[in-house]
Amino acid sequence: NPEYSMYASNDTSYTKQDMREFQDFIKARGLDLIPEIDTPAHSLCFTKFHPNWSIQNDTARGDWLDLGNPEVQPFLEGLWTEFIDWFDSREVSIGADEYDPTKGDLARKFINSMHDYFATNFNRSIRMWGSDVRLQGSIEINQNIHTDHWDWTYSSPVDLVKRGHKVSNLNAPDSYLVPRTLSYEDFIDSRKIYNLWEPWVFDIFDKTNTSRNLSPNEPLLTGGGLGNWNDFLSESVTRVELFDRVSRALDVFGEKLWAGAKNSDHISYDKWAPLAKKLRENIPGITLRRRPQTKGQFVMSYDFENGVTDASGNAYDATLQNGATIVEAGEGHGRAAQLTPDSYISTPVDAISYPYAVAMWIKPSGDQQPNAVILESEDGRVLISNNTSPTVIFEQDGNQYNTQVILPPGQWSHLAFSADTQQTTVFFNMRRVATVQYYNPRWDVLANSTMLVTAPLSTIGSAKGNSMSGLVDGFVVLDRASYGGEMAFLGKRYADALP
Numbered sequence: 001n002p003e004y005s006m007y008a009s010n011d012t013s014y015t016k017q018d019m020r021e022f023q024d025f026i027k028a029r030g031l032d033l034i035p036e037i038d039t040p041a042h043s044l045c046f047t048k049f050h051p052n053w054s055i056q057n058d059t060a061r062g063d064w065l066d067l068g069n070p071e072v073q074p075f076l077e078g079l080w081t082e083f084i085d086w087f088d089s090r091e092v093s094i095g096a097d098e099y100d101p102t103k104g105d106l107a108r109k110f111i112n113s114m115h116d117y118f119a120t121n122f123n124r125s126i127r128m129w130g131s132d133v134r135l136q137g138s139i140e141i142n143q144n145i146h147t148d149h150w151d152w153t154y155s156s157p158v159d160l161v162k163r164g165h166k167v168s169n170l171n172a173p174d175s176y177l178v179p180r181t182l183s184y185e186d187f188i189d190s191r192k193i194y195n196l197w198e199p200w201v202f203d204i205f206d207k208t209n210t211s212r213n214l215s216p217n218e219p220l221l222t223g224g225g226l227g228n229w230n231d232f233l234s235e236s237v238t239r240v241e242l243f244d245r246v247s248r249a250l251d252v253f254g255e256k257l258w259a260g261a262k263n264s265d266h267i268s269y270d271k272w273a274p275l276a277k278k279l280r281e282n283i284p285g286i287t288l289r290r291r292p293q294t295k296g297q298f299v300m301s302y303d304f305e306n307g308v309t310d311a312s313g314n315a316y317d318a319t320l321q322n323g324a325t326i327v328e329a330g331e332g333h334g335r336a337a338q339l340t341p342d343s344y345i346s347t348p349v350d351a352i353s354y355p356y357a358v359a360m361w362i363k364p365s366g367d368q369q370p371n372a373v374i375l376e377s378e379d380g381r382v383l384i385s386n387n388t389s390p391t392v393i394f395e396q397d398g399n400q401y402n403t404q405v406i407l408p409p410g411q412w413s414h415l416a417f418s419a420d421t422q423q424t425t426v427f428f429n430m431r432r433v434a435t436v437q438y439y440n441p442r443w444d445v446l447a448n449s450t451m452l453v454t455a456p457l458s459t460i461g462s463a464k465g466n467s468m469s470g471l472v473d474g475f476v477v478l479d480r481a482s483y484g485g486e487m488a489f490l491g492k493r494y495a496d497a498l499p
Contacts (some may be wrong), residue, residue, distance in 0.1 A: 001082055007045050011398075019086050027088070034127070035087045038095025039076055040065040040110060046075075055100055064099060067106045077117055090124050091146070097129035097154065104137035115142045130155025130167075141165070149202065150176070150227065157202050158211055161220045169224030171202045177228045177249055179237040180449060188226070188249035194269045199224035199257055226253045236438055238396045240353045240379060240454040243288035251276040290353035290379070290454055291479075292316075299356075299477040300349060300457070304335045308345060312477075318347045321463065329471055331412060333361065336473035337460070341369050344461030349477075351377045353454045357482035359416035359427075359490050364470040366409040372468040374415075377456035382417075384468045394424070394436055394453050401451055404434040412471075416490075420481040423450035430487045 014022075023033050039046075044063040047054035053072050055064040065072050084092070094114050099107050111128060118124045127146035134154040143164045149157040150170045157167045169175065174197055178184040196204040200221055203212035214221050226249050230242065237245075255276070259266060266272065281289065292299055298312035304326050308318035320326070324343035329336035337345060352358075362374065368384055371393075375382040380396040384407055392405040392415065405428045407413050416427040417436075424436040436451040457477065461467030476490055 004079060004082060006049060009045070016086050023088055032089050033087060034089050034091055034093055035083070036093035036095055037076075037079065037083075038093075038097070038129075040067055040072070040107065041097060041099040042095060055103075067103065067110050073110065073113065076114075080118075081121070084122055084124070091127060092118060092124055093127045093129075093148075095129060097131050097150070099131065099135060101134050101136070104135040105139050107131070107135045108137045108139040108141055111145065112139070112142050115145055119144075130157070130160070132156070132160065146222065152202075157214060161214060161218060164220070166220050166222050167214075168222045169199045169202055170227045172227070174204060175225065175227055175253075177226060177245060178231060179242065179245060181231065184229075187245055188252070190248060190252040190273065191269050193249075193252045193256065194266075194272065197256060223257055224253070225257070226250065236449065236451070238379070238452065238454055240288055240290050240351075241452055244353065247280055247286075247289075251280055290351040292349045292352060294479050297478050297480060299352060299479050300347065300475070301477070302337075302475040304337050304473060304475075308337070316348045318345050318460070321346050321459075324461070327471070329363070329473060333412070333471075333473050336361075336363075336471040338471055339461045339467045340469055341372070341467050342465050344459045344463055344467050345472075346459050346463065347457055349457045351379045351454050351457050352477060352479070354419035354421060354424075354452050355479070355481040356455055357416065357418035357478040357480065357487075358455045358457075358476070359414065359482075359487060360475040361412055361414050361473040362407055362468075362470060363412045363473075364407050364409050364468055368409075368469055369466055371466060373459075373462035373464075373466050374468050375456045375460060376462045376464075377454075377458035379454045380456050381462070382456060392426070394451075396451075396453055399438075401436045401438060401453075403436065404428075409470075412473075414474075414487075416482075416487045417453065417455070418482045418487075419452050419455070422452075424453040425483075427484060427487045430484065432484045 026033060041064050043065045046065065047063055053065055053069055054062055055066045067073070094111065096107065096111050115126050118126050125144060125146065127148060130147050130149040130151065132141055132155050146166045147155060147160055148168050148170050149155050151172050157169070160167050173184050174193065176184045177188055179186055200214040200216045200218060201207050203209060206212050228246055230237065255272070295313050299314065300316045301311040302308055302318060303311060307326055308320060310316040310318070322343040323340060324345050325338050326335050327338045364384060371386050372384045373381050374384055380394065383393040383395060385391060386393045386400060389402050390406050392403045392407065394401045394403065403426045405415065405426060407415065414429050418425050425432055426434040426436065436453055437448045438451050439448055460472055460475065
């Protein structure tokens with residue numbers, strides 16, 4: 001609908017067909033998607049187009065909708081009317097968190113009004129983020145509204161239950177995952193959750209205090225869960241990294257939630273953790289775990305002396321495509337792979353996530369197409385340069401990150417990069433020259449931060465007709481991080497070819 005298209009995010013949005021396919025996919029796995037449009041706070045996508053809808057005072061953040069403006073609620077109702085049929089769930093979330101605390105009754109009236117709107121027009125119930133403590137007022141929030149408790153500053157689960165409200169436990173910081181921030185967990189502490197957290201425990205430091213926790217048999221306690229917030233996902237955390245964080249966290253939350261009140265009978269964490277890891281790493285159909293199977297530390301090794309046969313022992317033999325050839329390279333390199341813009345080498349391995357190391361020798365020709373590809377997969381690319389920078393570029397999920405490496409044409413250079421759990425290090429001619437970085441604009445960071453790159457391995461060159469032109473030799477992938485001295489060892493065979 002053109003009336004609402006301007007409110008969609010520029011970097012990520014979904015069509016009605018996208019949502020249909022996603023819901024069909026998760027429904028087959030016993031899951032439900034509860035849609036949320038978080039208002040009246042967190043509404044910058046609306047207030048930036050309608051500044052007159054925003055509360056304008058010294059404490060306003062610019063994203064608070066003015067519920068006293070007669071245009072606001074009809075707009076929100078029309079928005080939900082447009083999109084409600086996209087979703088199968090009989091429950092929706094209206095958000096309602098972190099709003100102006102001076103307008104408690106106005107917000108409570110809005111919340112109750114939205115409850116009536118959904119019940120009357122769509123026969124659906126609503127849920128909200130806990131806000132009753134923060135939004136003080138005389139109007140009681142409708143008991144049929146489900147509350148997701150997330151912070152004691154904003155709501156009291158014990159008080160809500162006493163007043164007849166259903167609640168669930170997403171209490172921060174225990175149940176909160178906010179990647180690459182200083183405010184919350186970057187990785188969930190699984191040992192802490194396993195040993196201390198229960199869905200009825202809202203204060204892990206005072207578990208027996210009945211004013212801070214509920215009974216395991218409380219009928220109004222609907223469960224708990226994990227809150228994952230990707231505040232700056234597009235630039236700072238790749239989808240592969242995110243999968244790693246969330247899958248590890250879901251292990252322990254699933255254990256605690258499915259076990260119910262019998263958690264006192266569980267085995268020790270040290271016995272449970274390896275069993276959970278084994279299960280997590282062998283779930284059929286999981287596609288974002290980029291850890292190829294290997295018999296040893298070498299995942300792939302192509303020296304091109306015997307064509308594109310893999311010397312690692314894993315039988316990951318590659319295939320020459322669209323005219324890629326093996327030629328006599330000279331200069332101490334023996335045989336090497338030769339690529340043109342249309343040719344490439346395909347491998348059986350799509351990508352590898354941290355920890356890993358990738359190393360190769362490259363001799364680019366003098367003429368390269370813009371954004372010529374060295375390596376590629378569905379996760380990203382390694383480019384010889386782009387339209388604005390002559391340096392090697394890492395591309396992940398559509399975002400590009402510069403390095404300090406310039407590959408000179410007509411000369412052999414050794415290029416390598418390695419990722420551990422903290423950073424991706426770039427090596428040029430077997431010396432460490434850079435780490436892949438991005439600028440983190442969160443208010444609690446405001447600094448350059450290191451980036452973890454998933455190494456694309458599906459093709460050397462590109463299957464899309466934009467490969468680098470030149471020679472490639474000594475292509476090696478390790479299943480662990482590596483460093484300068486070891487990179488020199490890996491490249492030692494061709495050391496006399498250094499410029």
